[in-house]
Amino acid sequence: MTLPEVKWQHGDDLCDCVFQRVGWWTNPYIGQTMEVRLCCMWDKLIELNPELAQFMRMIPAFDNYNTDTYEMEPRRWDAADHDMPRDIWYRQLATKTGKSLDEIRREYDHLEAPKGVKRPVPDFMPFLRSEAEREGLDITITDVA
């Protein structure tokens, strides 16, 4: 077997599954790596064994685990620390428009996904920064929410 040219990774957009899930196991002492495209596999398993369909369901809403409610509208990108991943953006657009992922990829391939949202630094952060600098500490403040 030859080595793959493309690694399968979560969010690689190499399939049309709504939730891409890639199982990955590797071991340097065995000298083997196993990648399993679980998302595609369970669709195929259900196609071959329709009785398995009862064990999976897709719900057209976000199950907000903080409020225990379903949110029907896809949420606007609001992460502060990174831009919207392209695979998530494509699937959000598909949900909003009802178009296929192939159509979305063709229409949005040349555009940028939504950027991370810059948030103001809380009042205590400058204090922490100046204290750290005074002590000669190298600090990185992440996830300021």
Ligand SMILES: [Zn+2]
């Ligand atoms: Zn898949």
